[in-house]
Amino acid sequence: MSSGTADVEPRARSTSKAFDFDSWPGSRALRLIERHARFYRRLWLVVVSGALEPVFYLLSVGVGLGGLIGPVMGPAGHLVPYKDFVAPGLLAVSALNGALNDSTFNVYGRLKFEKLYDAVLATPLGAQDVALSEIGWAVTRGVLYAVPFLIVMASMGLIVSPWALLALPAAALVSLATAAAGVALTTYMKSWQDFEYVVLVSLPLFLFSGTFFPLDVYPHAIGLIVEWTPLYQGVAILRDLTLGAPSWALLWRAGYLAAIGAAGLAVAGRRIARLLLV
Amino acid sequence: MSVLTPSRGDDPPDPPYAQETAERALRPATLDPVPGSLELSVRAFRCWLVMYRRTWRSSVWSSVLGPIFYLGAMGYGLGSLVDQHGTAALGGVPYPVFVAPAVLAVLSMNTGLTNGMFPVFGAVHWNRIYVAARASMLRPSDIYRGHLLFMVMRIAMNAACFLVVMAAFHLIRSWWAVLLLPASVLLGLAFAAPVAAWTVTLQTITPMNYVIRFGSIPLMLFSGTFFPLSRLPGWLQPVAWATPLWHGAALCRSLSVGTVTAGSAAIHVGYLAGLSAIGLWAGARSYRRRLYV
Numbered sequence: 121m122s123s124g125t126a127d128v129e130p131r132a133r134s135t136s137k138a139f140d141f142d143s144w145p146g147s148r149a150l151r152l153i154e155r156h157a158r159f160y161r162r163l164w165l166v167v168v169s170g171a172l173e174p175v176f177y178l179l180s181v182g183v184g185l186g187g188l189i190g191p192v193m194g195p196a197g198h199l200v201p202y203k204d205f206v207a208p209g210l211l212a213v214s215a216l217n218g219a220l221n222d223s224t225f226n227v228y229g230r231l232k233f234e235k236l237y238d239a240v241l242a243t244p245l246g247a248q249d250v251a252l253s254e255i256g257w258a259v260t261r262g263v264l265y266a267v268p269f270l271i272v273m274a275s276m277g278l279i280v281s282p283w284a285l286l287a288l289p290a291a292a293l294v295s296l297a298t299a300a301a302g303v304a305l306t307t308y309m310k311s312w313q314d315f316e317y318v319v320l321v322s323l324p325l326f327l328f329s330g331t332f333f334p335l336d337v338y339p340h341a342i343g344l345i346v347e348w349t350p351l352y353q354g355v356a357i358l359r360d361l362t363l364g365a366p367s368w369a370l371l372w373r374a375g376y377l378a379a380i381g382a383a384g385l386a387v388a389g390r391r392i393a394r395l396l397l398v
Numbered sequence: 399m400s401v402l403t404p405s406r407g408d409d410p411p412d413p414p415y416a417q418e419t420a421e422r423a424l425r426p427a428t429l430d431p432v433p434g435s436l437e438l439s440v441r442a443f444r445c446w447l448v449m450y451r452r453t454w455r456s457s458v459w460s461s462v463l464g465p466i467f468y469l470g471a472m473g474y475g476l477g478s479l480v481d482q483h484g485t486a487a488l489g490g491v492p493y494p495v496f497v498a499p500a501v502l503a504v505l506s507m508n509t510g511l512t513n514g515m516f517p518v519f520g521a522v523h524w525n526r527i528y529v530a531a532r533a534s535m536l537r538p539s540d541i542y543r544g545h546l547l548f549m550v551m552r553i554a555m556n557a558a559c560f561l562v563v564m565a566a567f568h569l570i571r572s573w574w575a576v577l578l579l580p581a582s583v584l585l586g587l588a589f590a591a592p593v594a595a596w597t598v599t600l601q602t603i604t605p606m607n608y609v610i611r612f613g614s615i616p617l618m619l620f621s622g623t624f625f626p627l628s629r630l631p632g633w634l635q636p637v638a639w640a641t642p643l644w645h646g647a648a649l650c651r652s653l654s655v656g657t658v659t660a661g662s663a664a665i666h667v668g669y670l671a672g673l674s675a676i677g678l679w680a681g682a683r684s685y686r687r688r689l690y691v
Binding site for chain 1 (some may be wrong): 483
């Protein structure tokens with residue numbers, strides 16, 4: 121203990137200012153997001169390689185295999201080339217992929233092994249801030265994956281409508297639902313072996329959520345189940361937007377994703393507080 | 399107890415210890431013969447077997463269900479769209495029959511790669527099994543070959559499970575398919591042997607992620623697996639011919655559909671066997687350098 125003045129100083133500064141950024145709701149969470157951003161500056165190639173993965177799928181399944189597939193029934197009831205059909209599906213997958221790893225494996229590592237949050241909770245940040253920033257960072261990474269994919273789509277002429285301007289916020293919504301559910305569920309994980317369930321859920325989501333083929337391939341009952349998956353809702357929003365067939369139905373789809381995000385955020389904050397503050 | 403703790407410095411040795419050293423001194427100086435390479439490799443293999451008996455459950459999901467998901471989505475879901483358009487480009491077979499042997503090849507590649515990377519890295523850095531094994535009479539090349547034996551076992555197990563699924567869905571069209579199991583094991587070994595030889599030299603896990611993202615995923619997508627090679631741009635086709643997965647997938651497909659010819663099979667098998675042999679040679683070398691510091 122050197123002197124008491126150092127303890128008082130920050131408070132004095134924050135009351136003296138008319139505009140105080142740190143008093144905004146959620147602004148403290150930005151500190152932890154900044155930490156992750158600084159950490160990943162050295163690992164930028166990891167982010168690039170993750171963003172490339174859906175592009176590889178687009179070239180392989182969309183262009184390569186797509187040539188063997190005739191036109192497919194698009195959202196507005198007219199036929200579209202297969203690569204136009206599959207591209208928005210893969211855009212949703214790239215938003216999901218970006219958010220998934222960070223909100224599950226990395227959160228678990230920080231929680232159990234790096235003990236990062238124990239350190240964070242010794243600062244003015246609380247458990248709710250930790251949840252918010254982890255979800256915020258995962259969404260950031262999802263957007264970092266989605267932007268290059270959108271650029272690739274545009275350069276390949278796969279975007280046919282100005283409604284596609286809304287595709288980026290919609291992709292962010294997919295990331296939000298994924299990240300919030302991911303962080304919330306990760307707080308219940310007990311060992312690395314439990315993460316097999318993440319693969320077990322994400323792989324069928326990726327393959328069967330209307331990404332690669334329309335729902336009418338399935339029997340009607342299975343189609344009804346698939347409609348409830350968050351990725352299907354994201355794929356439907358993005359496909360309608362990039363193919364230029366928006367409808368009011370997109371609003372409740374977006375509301376569904378936002379609701380998953382809000383529920384995940386609430387659960388995650390409470391669980392992190394329970395795991396670390398008791 | 400005291401036999402296990404050697405004496406230090408000037409301390410007089412404990413009586414039982416002294417007794418044993420005395421007995422040893424009286425015995426004629428003959429050593430047990432060192433077991434052969436094969437037996438030592440099998441001993442290293444059994445260590446992995448003991449571990450696997452504890453952890454096999456968690457590997458079942460990804461290794462058995464994963465390829466079945468791919469077969470369902472690609473073969474049947476997407477395949478229903480492909481088959482509406484005609485199957486001439488696929489050699490006249492329905493798309494599920496076309497893609498199933500390729501999924502088998504991808505499964506063997508991925509089993510070889512994942513088993514040749516993270517467990518090898520972990521055995522050097524995390525649980526240090528290799529470091530412990532080095533203290534025994536096992537030489538680095540025995541440690542390497544023992545671990546490879548375990549990888550081969552995992553490749554064969556995963557391939558066998560998938561072959562049962564293929565047969566159950568009537569996706570096998572020829573009796574040559576009895577050779578699918580050895581073919582997929584050879585393909586997996588052609589990936590596992592060189593990759594393990596490389597992984598043992600690593601200091602961080604980041605390069606392994608790059609191999610997956612920039613290596614195995616493009617290989618899986620563009621090696622004549624999900625669509626015939628003729629759909630690739632002309633300049634890319636020779637590149638695909640040079641990749642091990644193309645040889646493996648082409649071999650598996652020719653065995654499963656029944657279009658196999660002696661010449662093409664010899665080329666594919668020769669390529670994969672050559673790659674495995676290079677891997678075995680390089681692995682014995684790199685393990686020796688890494689473990690005898």
